Amino acid sequence: MTPATVETQEELTQAFAIQGLNSWYGSFHALKGVSMTIPEKRVTAIIGPSGCGKSTLIRCLNRINDLIPGFRVEGQIAFKGQNLYDPALDPIQVRLQIGMVFQKPNPFPKSIYDNVAFGPRLCGEKDRSKLDAIVEESLRKAALWGEVKEKLKQSALALSGGQQQRLCIARTLAVGPEVLLLDEPCSALDPIATAKIEELLMDLKKSYTVVLVTHNMQQAARASDYTGFMLLGELVEFALTAKIFTNPTNSRTEAYITGRFG
Amino acid sequence: MTETIRKRPPRRKTQERLVQAVLFFCAAVSVFTTLGIVGVLLFETIEFFREVPLWSFLTDTQWTPLFSDKHFGILPLACGTFLTAAIAIAVAMPVGLLTAVFLSEYAGDRLRGTVKPVLEILAGIPTVVYGYFALLFVTPLLQRFIPGMAGFNALSPGIVMGIMIIPMISSLSEDAMYAVPQNLREAAQALGASRLQTAFGVVVPSAFSGIAASFLLAVSRAIGETMIVAIAAGQQPRLTLDPTHPVETMTAYIVQVSLGDTPTGTIEYKTIFAVGMALFLATLVLNLLSHGLRERFSEKYG
Known part of the structure; x- marks a missing residue:
């Protein structure tokens, strides 16, 4: 199929350029010839029904799927011009540049402080005052500092679901990535916690490229600048969010967003 | 009036009670055996401490109960x-x-x-x-x-x-x-x-x-x-x-x-x-x- 391109009035820098991406879990063909460009410092949403490959797609963007036995990928993903699947590349360095937040809040069973400091410590940061500064800055960026500054030593598992998810965002920001991948980050949260995360995304896109997978169409409409619609492993349509939701080109997109299936 | 659901055969109730009793007995055997062992252990231990003070049992540095010069330090x-x-x-x-x-x-x-x-x-x-x-x-x-x-x-x-x-x-x-x-x-x-x-x-x-x-x-x-x-x-x-x-x-x-x-x-x-x-x-x-x-x-x- 023809690569989806974004019709846009603004001049955007590309963060990711995906070309003819195919991937398999064992013999299951999960992504079928996906091509798209993801712009820098915008929120790009990927929507589609369960099993359409949207999670697989963003899990390819930081090579976290390398860890799944039997997973295979073909095609190209360039991040700022560099091929992510270049065998000479260190996947750990890829993941430090391209952070990820998962569906279910997954803080480590450690203190709030140790959760945020986990990444910087792995990178060899031992200086206490520097760590303190990173932890505070990351928690501020994730709009959690005010709620937890008095109890940094407490277990992260004692936080509410929404707070845990913001902690996971803070933990990801602490290693200083350029991209934030969010895989259905609000599907386990209530509407109020969801609203807080969405508000946070608006703020984060000023400094980060955000890719948001969601099965909640309203969320994509509210929180994203660009939206891609996927179905059965294919990218059906990719355009400005406003266009996708008001005037989709493809009849399958229209059927999905008007609720005729999915 | 025809009955669609049959009545319980009279013998079944006694059968089930019997099965339950046998199963209970099997479970009880192991529980009572354990209690019995702990009981004997406790009884003989109390007997032991009638002759040997607990303090010397815990602090004596020699254990020679089989010799003529007996010490009972554990x-x-x-x-x-x-x-x-x-x-x-x-x-x-x-x-x-x-x-x-x-x-x-x-x-x-x-x-x-x-x-x-x-x-x-x-x-x-x-x-x-x-x-x-x-x-x-x-x-x-x-x-x-x-x-x-x-x-x-x-x-x-x-x-x-x-x-x-x-x-x-x-x-x-x-x-x-x-x-x-x-x-x-x-x-x-x-x-x-x-x-x-x-x-x-x-x-x-x-x-x-x-x-x-x-x-x-x-x-x-x-x-x-x-x-x-x-x-x-x-x-x-x-x-x-x-x-x-x-x-x-x-x-x-x-x-x-x-x-x-x-x-x-x-x-x-x-x-x-x-x-x-x-x-x-x-x-x-x-x-x-x-x-x-x-x-x-x-x-x-x-």
């Missing part, structure tokens, strides 16, 4: 038990934990499926075989490296006991690590952790209570282990922490007296119940602690 036996168990744990803990990390974090499903049952076969070898292995193979081997080591000593059975309990630690720890949710591993790896950093920075700490439970259970097993130490550690109650000397553990002492011709009702006879009680209390406490830790672990991820 310390030498407790020390022998502690020494052999400590050696066993020193061997089993690192090896067992690393095996568990390998199986849970590195091995593929097929390899895990093969290695785990093989390891568990180790646990099925009769302990008397381990005992002779310690006495006739490990001790001569060690004597080549440690000149002056006695033929009976704490080191050799300690090491062999450690080998025996490796599968226990590795299997239970692996269960605990395997139960750590996959999304924690992904979170760590998404933050740039390598597999090794994920294993020791996230998985092991997250499974800590389960791993600690397996250690405690292994300690309890080592303390209660009888055959290996009875065969290879010697039977000399000696208050020492030198692993090259012969020692006697609490269990080995009980074997020694039980196999001898000690008349019922004498003080020598009663000593084995007092020692047995001490042993029982030690392993009971360890097992309870281990159980509690495992409950806490399954609460977290259950």
Whole structure:
């Protein structure tokens, strides 16, 4: 199929350029010839029904799927011009540049402080005052500092679901990535916690490229600048969010967003 | 009027009651046997302490109930038990934990499926075989490296006991690590952790209570282990922490007296119940602690 391109009035820098991406879990063909460009410092949403490959797609963007036995990928993903699947590349360095937040809040069973400091410590940061500064800055960026500054030593598992998810965002920001991948980050949260995360995304896109997978169409409409619609492993349509939701080109997109299936 | 649902045949009710009674009886046998054992242990222990004050039992540094100059200090036996168990744990803990990390974090499903049952076969070898292995193979081997080591000593059975309990630690720890949710591993790896950093920075700490439970259970097993130490550690109650000397553990002492011709009702006879009680209390406490830790672990991820 023809690569989806974004019709846009603004001049955007590309963060990711995906070309003819195919991937398999064992013999299951999960992504079928996906091509798209993801712009820098915008929120790009990927929507589609369960099993359409949207999670697989963003899990390819930081090579976290390398860890799944039997997973295979073909095609190209360039991040700022560099091929992510270049065998000479260190996947750990890829993941430090391209952070990820998962569906279910997954803080480590450690203190709030140790959760945020986990990444910087792995990178060899031992200086206490520097760590303190990173932890505070990351928690501020994730709009959690005010709620937890008095109890940094407490277990992260004692936080509410929404707070845990913001902690996971803070933990990801602490290693200083350029991209934030969010895989259905609000599907386990209530509407109020969801609203807080969405508000946070608006703020984060000023400094980060955000890719948001969601099965909640309203969320994509509210929180994203660009939206891609996927179905059965294919990218059906990719355009400005406003266009996708008001005037989709493809009849399958229209059927999905008007609720005729999915 | 036709009946669509048939009435219960009259005999069934009595049948079911009978089955229930038989099943209850079977369950009751093991419960009452346990209570009976604890009862006898308690009774004979009280008898023992009528003749020997608790204080001298706990503080006397000699254990010579079979000699004419009788001393009833449990310390030498407790020390022998502690020494052999400590050696066993020193061997089993690192090896067992690393095996568990390998199986849970590195091995593929097929390899895990093969290695785990093989390891568990180790646990099925009769302990008397381990005992002779310690006495006739490990001790001569060690004597080549440690000149002056006695033929009976704490080191050799300690090491062999450690080998025996490796599968226990590795299997239970692996269960605990395997139960750590996959999304924690992904979170760590998404933050740039390598597999090794994920294993020791996230998985092991997250499974800590389960791993600690397996250690405690292994300690309890080592303390209660009888055959290996009875065969290879010697039977000399000696208050020492030198692993090259012969020692006697609490269990080995009980074997020694039980196999001898000690008349019922004498003080020598009663000593084995007092020692047995001490042993029982030690392993009971360890097992309870281990159980509690495992409950806490399954609460977290259950």
